[in-house]
Amino acid sequence: MTGIGIVGTGISGLTLALRLQQLGVATTLYSEGDAAGLGRGRLPNTVGRMARAQAHERELGSLHFLDPGCLLTSGRLSVKGDPPLEFTARVAEPFHAVDFRLLLPALMDDYTARGGRLVVDPVPPDAERVERWSRGHELMVVATGRRSVSELFPRDPAWSPYEAPQRILAAGLFHGFDPGPAFGFNISPGCGEILSMSMMTRAGLVPGILVEAIPGGPLEAMARVPAAGFCQALLALLPEHAPRLAELIDPAAFELLGPDDLLQGAITPVVREAVAELPGGGVALAIGDAWIANDPITGQGANLGSACAWIAADAIAAGGPYDAAFARATVRRMWAMAEPVTSWTNAFLRPPAEHVTALLVAASTRPDVAELVLSLFGDPVRAWELLSSAEEVARVVDGVG
Incomplete structure (x- = not known):
C-alpha cells in the first residue's frame, strides 16, 4: 500500500491534496469528474473565503481570481425594526468571493499539473467503493458529503441538535445591481436572513444573493419559485425584509444570469463520527462535508473545510502508522477549530441572546x-x-x- 487516498474534490479534498503534495506525501485523488466537469452544472454555493483560507491557498501557490471587485473589504448589517438597527464597517481582512465552478477546477488543474494522480469515476462513491480503494492506500480520507458515503460515518447526536433544516435556502447570481466591495447581512426577525455580495463568476464580476428562510415564514416560498419567476418574487419581498438591498437594485434590469445560476434546497446541520474502521483493515477519516455540515448562515463551510484539511495534512505528513488511533488524534486536533464554528453556527440559527x-x-x-x-x-x-x-x-x- 502506498500513499493517501482522498475521496472528493471540494475545497477540503483539494486543499488536502495540494498540501500533502507540497509536503512530499504521495496521494491519489478520487473524483466524480475532471476539471472541466467541475466547471459545469448548477451554482453549488455562494461562498466568501476568509483570510485563513486565502493564506492557505497563497502558501500553496494556488490563490486564483484576485480581482479587487471580489475582495470584500467592508460590510453592512441591518436588522429590520422600527427603527432598524444598522451599521456599516470595514472588516479586518478582506473576504474573497469566487464561484466554485471557477475555483475548484483551478485547484484541480494545479494538483494535476504538479504531478498529482487523479482517478475520475462518475459513479457517486459509496462505502464499498471506499473500502475497495483503501486496499491500495495507507489511509483513506473522505471529503465528500454524498449520502452514500455518510453510511461510513454515523450522525453524532451529541453535536447534532437539529433533526431537520433550520433554514430553507435559495441562492442566485444576478444582473441589475452592484453592491460594490461590501457584503450585506440583512436580518428579518422571525422570517430569516438575506445576504449579498459581489462574486467572480464565469460571467465576470456579478452580485450574488442568498436567502436563508425560516421554515414556515414568508421567505420560504423562494425555495420553490422556478427560475422564470424568481426575480419578480424576490423583488416583492426585499423592500420589507431587506430594504437596504432593495435600494441597490434596478428592477428593470434585475434578472438571473442563467437557469444554472439558481440554487434551492436545505441543509440539516449535522456532525458525524469522523473515523471508520473498514472491513479490510484500513481506516477512513472524514473531513469537510463528510464530517460536518453546517448551515451557511455564518459563511463558515468552506473556511472550516480548508482549516481542517490543513490540520489533517500536517498530521499525515508527520508520519503514521495511519491507524484508528492516529485518525482519532487527528480528529481531536481538527475539533479544536470545528467545535467553535459548529457551536456558533447552531446558535446563530436561534433568536439572539x-x-x-x-x-x-x-x-x-x-x-x-x-x-x-x-x-x-x-x-x-x-x-x-x-x-x-x-x-x-x-x-x-x-x-x-
Whole structure:
C-alpha cells in the first residue's frame, strides 16, 4: 500500500491534496469528474473565503481570481425594526468571493499539473467503493458529503441538535445591481436572513444573493419559485425584509444570469463520527462535508473545510502508522477549530441572546464595535469565545474588552 487516498474534490479534498503534495506525501485523488466537469452544472454555493483560507491557498501557490471587485473589504448589517438597527464597517481582512465552478477546477488543474494522480469515476462513491480503494492506500480520507458515503460515518447526536433544516435556502447570481466591495447581512426577525455580495463568476464580476428562510415564514416560498419567476418574487419581498438591498437594485434590469445560476434546497446541520474502521483493515477519516455540515448562515463551510484539511495534512505528513488511533488524534486536533464554528453556527440559527443583542446595539453607535462584529466572520474561534460569553460581551460594550 502506498500513499493517501482522498475521496472528493471540494475545497477540503483539494486543499488536502495540494498540501500533502507540497509536503512530499504521495496521494491519489478520487473524483466524480475532471476539471472541466467541475466547471459545469448548477451554482453549488455562494461562498466568501476568509483570510485563513486565502493564506492557505497563497502558501500553496494556488490563490486564483484576485480581482479587487471580489475582495470584500467592508460590510453592512441591518436588522429590520422600527427603527432598524444598522451599521456599516470595514472588516479586518478582506473576504474573497469566487464561484466554485471557477475555483475548484483551478485547484484541480494545479494538483494535476504538479504531478498529482487523479482517478475520475462518475459513479457517486459509496462505502464499498471506499473500502475497495483503501486496499491500495495507507489511509483513506473522505471529503465528500454524498449520502452514500455518510453510511461510513454515523450522525453524532451529541453535536447534532437539529433533526431537520433550520433554514430553507435559495441562492442566485444576478444582473441589475452592484453592491460594490461590501457584503450585506440583512436580518428579518422571525422570517430569516438575506445576504449579498459581489462574486467572480464565469460571467465576470456579478452580485450574488442568498436567502436563508425560516421554515414556515414568508421567505420560504423562494425555495420553490422556478427560475422564470424568481426575480419578480424576490423583488416583492426585499423592500420589507431587506430594504437596504432593495435600494441597490434596478428592477428593470434585475434578472438571473442563467437557469444554472439558481440554487434551492436545505441543509440539516449535522456532525458525524469522523473515523471508520473498514472491513479490510484500513481506516477512513472524514473531513469537510463528510464530517460536518453546517448551515451557511455564518459563511463558515468552506473556511472550516480548508482549516481542517490543513490540520489533517500536517498530521499525515508527520508520519503514521495511519491507524484508528492516529485518525482519532487527528480528529481531536481538527475539533479544536470545528467545535467553535459548529457551536456558533447552531446558535446563530436561534433568536439572539440578550447579550448578543446588546452587542449589536453598541455596534450601531460605535465604529470600533461595528468593525469587531463584522470581522468576527473571519475569526470564528474568537467569534464564539465572545458571543458565548455575556461577560466578554459586557466588557466590549463597556469599552474594556
